[in-house]
Structures are given as structure tokens and as C-alpha cells.
Amino acid sequence: MSVTPATHASLLTIFGATGDLAQRMLLPSLYSLQAERLLPEGMRIxxxxxxxxxREGFAQLxxxxxQQRIPAHERSEEALRGLLERLDYLPASADDDASMAALAARVQALRAGDVLYxxxxxxxxxxxxxQALAAHGAAGPGTRVMLEKPIGKDLASAIAINDAVARAFDEERVYRVDHYLGKEGVQNLIALRFGNALFEPLWNARHVEQVQITVAETVGVEGRGDYYDDAGALRDMLQNHLLQLLCLVAMEPPARFDPTAVRNEKIKVLRSLRAIDASNVATESVAGQYTAGAIDGAAVPGYVEELGRPSRTETFVxxxxxxxxxxxxxxxFYLRTGKRLPARSTEIYLQFRKVPYSIFGGAAAADMRPNGLLIKLQPEERIELDLMSKTPGLDRHGLRLSQVALDLDFHQEFSSARRRIAYERLYLDAIEGNGTLFVRRDETEAxxxxxxxxxxxxxxxxxxxxPYPAGTWGPGAAISLVDRLGHGWRE
Incomplete structure (x- = not known):
């Protein structure tokens, strides 16, 4: 099937434009793109x-x-004025056909080319x-739609949502958002793997002993209790963020850095995952729920106290x-995520195999540690390669070894570059019709x-x-999960 090439969107329509995500991430991202003159000229929002x-009330919001989200030194009256001049607003609800008809009419009046929803x-x-947009003639050729993940809460609901969207938008026009894919650190992972000849020969089972992917949060449910209690850590975090990171670590080199090639390699990884089901779930997985404890020295309540009712929902997996x-x-591949853990951290760690034979005797042999590659995504972006080096000294009683790190700190190396919100990159790609960093339907369902x-x-x-106390790294069984193969979590 031929696909009509996308052109820059002339109109961005944001559903939920007054919500929390919009105020925290979307609107500040659009401001930053406006400040750098990266939004297409004449594009309306x-x-x-x-x-x-x-319109005036929305402009004030x-x-x-x-004012709240952009640092003072990055704010510009000219940039803010330029963004506000692009704005329009119309109340609407998906279950109110009259309001959707009015919205569709406003879209048609404002558009001067492609439309991004x-x-x-x-x-x-x-x-x-x-479907309401389609019924009122506002979802035809030249339109595309961004969908926030997670899509549904299980395979059946994901298929139902994808089917409903597909009745209005072809798959090529659906851009499923996992904001982790817009993070600078994730881009660095792609560049590290496929922009350097050094690592590819080692990026396999012959040389890598284990892989760890951790997404740790110090916060609790923070007002999202009803949503979170229905989802849990497995559905809220592991199903999308951790599996996307796993795909980028494990996938084969794509033929090109384009949407089809990258997505084809990611889906191969998902389809190669060994099933964890009733036959092995007790040995291959651990679920936990935080109890009262302390974060940074401050006492915090347990999950059920925050929720206000008993619950069997996992906050750690x-x-x-x-x-x-x-x-x-x-x-x-050890995957770990949870709330109320000791530190906020998102990282990928590859531990390489030990040297096949140590030529160093005595204390030096005991000092040997396997090489490791650490890719930190947050709170700061950093790549660290752990190597063995000689400990300085005259070695009169035998050579000693120490592990040292070759450390690339992106804030130091690129100190003049501004830290970007992930949605800046994702918005720009969607506006330009580039789907490489978005998730395809078959990935979601797999x-x-x-x-x-x-x-x-x-x-x-x-x-x-x-149970695990807030401020700890989860239940003790999580330690046993890796210890059984002689490994340990990187903490």
C-alpha cells in the first residue's frame, strides 16, 4: 500500500489541553520549540x-x-507572545456529538494543510x-493522531482501542507515544550502539553475562491512586517503558534509521521473549507493595494508607x-521498577563476562571485576565504562588492580546545550510526520x-x-531473583 508523504502540520489540536500532562510537559515543550523558532511558520495550536x-482563559493558563515550568533565564516575552498568538480554544467532549461537530468545524476553519491531533x-x-472526528469529516487524508501510552490495561482492551482508532486513522497516521523514547539518554543509547564500531562485536551472549534495566521512583502514588490501583507497576511502567528500553538494547541493527526498519527490529525482540506464565512465574518474577518507611530521612506512609483502602496492587516488580x-x-535480562525506592534512577547496565584466565596471582586475582557498561537516563544522562586498571604504587608485594570508570558526563561535555523535555523531540517529529520514535500497533499488542x-x-x-519498607530496594525476594545465578543488582 502506498503512503502519501506527510508534510508539516499546519494545526496542532490537543485534547486534554488543560490537564496535568499538558501543563507539566506539553505546553512548556511547545514554548521551547517556539523560543528556538522550530515550530512551522503559521502553525496554529x-x-x-x-x-x-x-481563548483568553486558555492563553492565561x-x-x-x-511561568511555573520554564526557568526564569529561559523565559522570553517575545517567545511567549509568539506562542500565545498561535492559540485557540474550544470546549468539547468525546461523548457530546454537538461539541465534537463544532470542534471539527473549527479544525477545518483553522487548518491550512496537515492536522496533528x-x-x-x-x-x-x-x-x-x-470516530467523532471521522464522522464530521476531520480525520481524512492529511491528518494524524498521537496517542499517549499505555494503550488499554491488557491485550483485549488494547485491541479494542486500536480497532476503534483504526476505523478513523490508518496505522501510518497513528503515533503512539512512549515519552521515554524522546529522552536524550535513549537517543544516546541508539548512537552508542549503531554509531560506534567498538561495541557491536561485543553486544551478544558471547561477551555479555547479564543486562539490568532499572526504573526507580522515590515518589508514591501522588493523587493518582485510583488510576494506579487499577494498573500497578506491571502495567503502568514495565509494559511500556521497560520493554521499550529492552527492545533498544536487544534489537538487531536496523537497515536504516527510519520508522519501518526500527520498528521491525523491535517487534522481533518482543516476539523472542520467553513466556513467563503459571509454569515459571514464581521463579522468574517478584511483586511487592511498599509499607511505611522513610525517603531522604522523611517518614512516608505505606501504599494502603495513601490509597485509603486495602489493596493487592503491586508497586514494585x-x-x-x-x-x-x-x-x-x-x-x-533483569527488569526492575517500583515506587518509594531509595533513589530516582533510570539506567541500563550491561555486565560483560570475566576474562577467561587471570595472569595475575595473589591479591590481584581477587581484585578482578568484570567490565561493565552503564547507561544512565535520569536524573542525569551519563555513559560509564568500568575497566580494570593497575593501582598506583611500586608493587613490591605484588601488582594490585582497581576498577576505574571512563565517564562521559553529558552535562559537562555539552554544558552549553539546554536539557530538553522529551516531548520537544516527539512533538517536532510528529509535526514533521516522522514516526521513528513512536510505537507501532503490533509492538503494543505483543x-x-x-x-x-x-x-x-x-x-x-x-x-x-x-511487603517492602519505603526507602528500600524492594522485597528481599528480588535479591534472590538475581542471586540464584550468581548476580547482584547494581545499586
Whole structure:
């Protein structure tokens, strides 16, 4: 099937434009793009939500968001004025056909070319909103839509949402957002793997002993209790963020850095994941739920106290995954994510195999450590390569070794570059019609299929989340998960 090349969007329409995500991330990202003159000339921004605002009220909300989220030294009256001049607003609700008809009419009046819709709402509204746009003639050729993940809460709901959206938008015009893919550190992972000849010969089971991917949060549910209690760590974080990072680490080199080639390699990884189900879920996974404890020396309540009711929802999950293909056979991928952990951190760690034979005797042999590659994504971006080096000294009683790090600190190396919000890159790509950093339907559904088997395995085995005090690295069983193969979590 031929695909008509996308052109720059002439109109960006944001559903949920007054919501938390919009105020924290979307509007500040658009301001930064405006300040750097990266938004297409003449592109309009139409906000819509249930909130009964007019254009002036929405403009004030945008200005307030910029004031709160953009550092003073990066604010410019000229840039803010330029952004506000692009704005329009119209209240609408996906379940109110009259308001959607009025919105579609406003879209048609404002557009001067392609239209980009961004569904920054609950996923249950994606299908109704897209179908309403189609019914009123506003979803045809030259339009595309961004959908926030996670799509649904299991495979069945994901298929239902994807089917509903597909009735209005062809797959080539659907851009599923995982904001982790817009982070600078993730781009550095891609550059490290495929822009350097040094690592590719070592990036396989012959040389890599284990891989760890950690997404740790110090916060609790913070007002998202009802949503989180329905999702849990498995669905909220592991199904999208951690599996996307796993795909980028494990995938084969794509033929080109374009949407089709990159997505084709990622889906191969997801389809190579060994199932974790009722037969092995007890040995390959750990679920936990935080109890009262302390974060940075301050006492914090447990999950059920924050939620205000009993719950069996997991706030921590650790898995031992296997990618059953030639490149990675036998290499465990340890995935870990949780709330109320001791530090906020997102990182990928590859531990290489030990040297096959140590020529150093005595203390030096005991000093030997395997090489490791650390890719930190947040709170700061950094790449660190751990190597063995001689410890300075005269060595009269034998040579000593120490592990040292070759450290690339991106804030120091690129100190003049501004730290970007992930949505800046994602918005710019979507506006320009570049889908490389967005998630394809088959990726979403393959990830849900794998995760659903884990959730079903927990239910079938009667596994309940194990308690862990806030401020610790999860239940003790998570340590046993890696210890059984002689490994340990990097902390």
C-alpha cells in the first residue's frame, strides 16, 4: 500500500489541553520549540477539553504554565507572545456529538494543510474522539493522531482501542507515544550502539553475562491512586517503558534509521521473549507493595494508607527475562521498577563476562571485576565504562588492580546545550510526520500479550505482592531473583 508523504502540520489540536500532562510537559515543550523558532511558520495550536474556557482563559493558563515550568533565564516575552498568538480554544467532549461537530468545524476553519491531533486524555476516549472526528469529516487524508501510552490495561482492551482508532486513522497516521523514547539518554543509547564500531562485536551472549534495566521512583502514588490501583507497576511502567528500553538494547541493527526498519527490529525482540506464565512465574518474577518507611530521612506512609483502602496492587516488580534468539540466548535480562525506592534512577547496565584466565596471582586475582557498561537516563544522562586498571604504587608485594570508570558526563561535555523535555523531540517529529520514535500497533499488542501472561500467572499461583519498607530496594525476594545465578543488582 502506498503512503502519501506527510508534510508539516499546519494545526496542532490537543485534547486534554488543560490537564496535568499538558501543563507539566506539553505546553512548556511547545514554548521551547517556539523560543528556538522550530515550530512551522503559521502553525496554529487548538486546545480542547471539558473545561469551559474561552481563548483568553486558555492563553492565561498557558502563560501560567510557562511561568511555573520554564526557568526564569529561559523565559522570553517575545517567545511567549509568539506562542500565545498561535492559540485557540474550544470546549468539547468525546461523548457530546454537538461539541465534537463544532470542534471539527473549527479544525477545518483553522487548518491550512496537515492536522496533528494529540490525545492527552484517558485511553477510553481515544476511540470515541477519533470516530467523532471521522464522522464530521476531520480525520481524512492529511491528518494524524498521537496517542499517549499505555494503550488499554491488557491485550483485549488494547485491541479494542486500536480497532476503534483504526476505523478513523490508518496505522501510518497513528503515533503512539512512549515519552521515554524522546529522552536524550535513549537517543544516546541508539548512537552508542549503531554509531560506534567498538561495541557491536561485543553486544551478544558471547561477551555479555547479564543486562539490568532499572526504573526507580522515590515518589508514591501522588493523587493518582485510583488510576494506579487499577494498573500497578506491571502495567503502568514495565509494559511500556521497560520493554521499550529492552527492545533498544536487544534489537538487531536496523537497515536504516527510519520508522519501518526500527520498528521491525523491535517487534522481533518482543516476539523472542520467553513466556513467563503459571509454569515459571514464581521463579522468574517478584511483586511487592511498599509499607511505611522513610525517603531522604522523611517518614512516608505505606501504599494502603495513601490509597485509603486495602489493596493487592503491586508497586514494585522485578523480572528475569530471556530473549531467545542467537544473539542473546542464555543472557538474563533483569527488569526492575517500583515506587518509594531509595533513589530516582533510570539506567541500563550491561555486565560483560570475566576474562577467561587471570595472569595475575595473589591479591590481584581477587581484585578482578568484570567490565561493565552503564547507561544512565535520569536524573542525569551519563555513559560509564568500568575497566580494570593497575593501582598506583611500586608493587613490591605484588601488582594490585582497581576498577576505574571512563565517564562521559553529558552535562559537562555539552554544558552549553539546554536539557530538553522529551516531548520537544516527539512533538517536532510528529509535526514533521516522522514516526521513528513512536510505537507501532503490533509492538503494543505483543508487549501486552507477554505482560498478560505474567499477570495471569500471578493470579493462578495465588501470588500476592510482598511487603517492602519505603526507602528500600524492594522485597528481599528480588535479591534472590538475581542471586540464584550468581548476580547482584547494581545499586
Amino acid at each position: 487548538l486546545g480542547t477539553a471539558r473545561s469551559e474556557l474561552d 498557558v502563560a501560567d504554565s510557562i 494529540h490525545m492527552s486524555t484517558a485511553p477510553k476516549f481515544y476511540g470515541p474522539a477519533c 522485578a523480572l528475569r527475562a530471556h530473549v531467545d534468539n542467537w544473539r542473546w540466548s542464555g543472557v538474563p 508487549a501486552w500479550q507477554w505482560v498478560d501472561a505474567i499477570a495471569a500467572g500471578w493470579r493462578d499461583a495465588g501470588m500476592l505482592p510482598r
